[in-house]
Amino acid sequence: MFSKATEYGIKAIIYIASQSMLERRVKIGEVVEHIDSPVAFTAKIVGALVKVGIVQSITGPYGGFYIDRHRMDQIKMIDIVTAIDGDSIFNGCGLGLKECDDEQPCPMHYKFVQIRADLKDMLNSTSILELAEGLKSGKSILMR
Amino acid sequence: MFSKATEYGIKAIIYIASQSMLERRVKIGEVVEHIDSPVAFTAKIVGALVKVGIVQSITGPYGGFYIDRHRMDQIKMIDIVTAIDGDSIFNGCGLGLKECDDEQPCPMHYKFVQIRADLKDMLNSTSILELAEGLKSGKSILMR
C-alpha cells in the first residue's frame, strides 16, 4: 500500500510525537530502536519531514527530533504520506493510464473512486496526536 | 496501489476477454498494442496467468491467448491480483509490522481494516466479464 519509506516515516513520526508529549527530544538512534528500521535510511526520511515542517530538529549534543505539541492535532497522516510518496496513490489511475477520468475512464475507474476517497478521508482525518496517544496508552505498538 | 506487473496483467486479461467474446484468439503483440505495455514483460505476466488457469493459450501459428467464455464471470479481479502480487495488500500490516492484529495492533490498524475490506470486496465481486463488457461497449478504455 505505502512504500517502505512512508511506513518508516509514519512510525518515526508517531514515536517522536509520543515522546514529545513527555517533553523529550529523541535522537535518531532511539527512534529506530523503537520502530525497527534502518538508521541511515530513516534519518534521511525524517530529515525530509523536517524540511517540510512536520518535525523539528536540533543539531549537536542534547539535540534530536521533536514535534510542537500544539501542532500535533493539526498534522494529519495525509501530510506525511504525500510528503514522502506524493499524491499518486489518490490521484493516479489504478491501472496506470496516464489520464483517466469520468469522461474516458479505465475499466476499473468507478470501482476505485469510492475506495480511494475513503482512504483519503481516513488519512485526512487521522492526526499524529491521535495515533501517538494510542501508542502512549499501550493500545497500539510500533514493533514486535 | 498495484505493481506494474499487476496493472499490465489486469489490462491484458480484460483485452483478451473482450476479444474472446468475439471468438477471437489474440497474439501477445496484439495485446500490448491495445494496452500500451512492454511486450516481453507482458508475455511473462500473461504466461504466469496461463499457469494458474486464468487464461488459456495455444502455441504455434494461429495460436494465441483466449479465455473460456463461460468462465469469464467466475474469474474475479482478486484472482488476478493475488496471482501476481500475492495477498499482502489485503493481509499485511499497513505499517509493515511482521504481525499486526486486533490483540496487538499497529497505530493505524483499525483505520485500515475497513478500507482493506472494501478493497477486497470490490475485487472479489468484480468479474472479468463485467470489465470486458464495459470495454467492448466503449464505456471504458485501456489506453490513451
Added chain:
DNA sequence: TTTATTTAAGATAAAATTGTCTTAAATAAA
C-alpha cells in the same frame, strides 16, 4: 577554543522490480 555529539547532505551500494533478449518447444501449413 577544543572536543564530542548530533543532524544534514550527498555519494555509493545492495536489493527488488521492471524490462529485454535469446533459445527452446509446440504446432500448423506448405
Added chain:
DNA sequence: TTTATTTAAGACAATTTTATCTTAAATAAA
C-alpha cells in the same frame, strides 16, 4: 518433413527503491 509462427522459459540488463557510508555543519560542554 521442412518452414514459419507463436508461446514458454530463463538468462541478462536497466531502473527504481531501499539501505549504507562518508563527510560536513551545527552546537553544547569542558
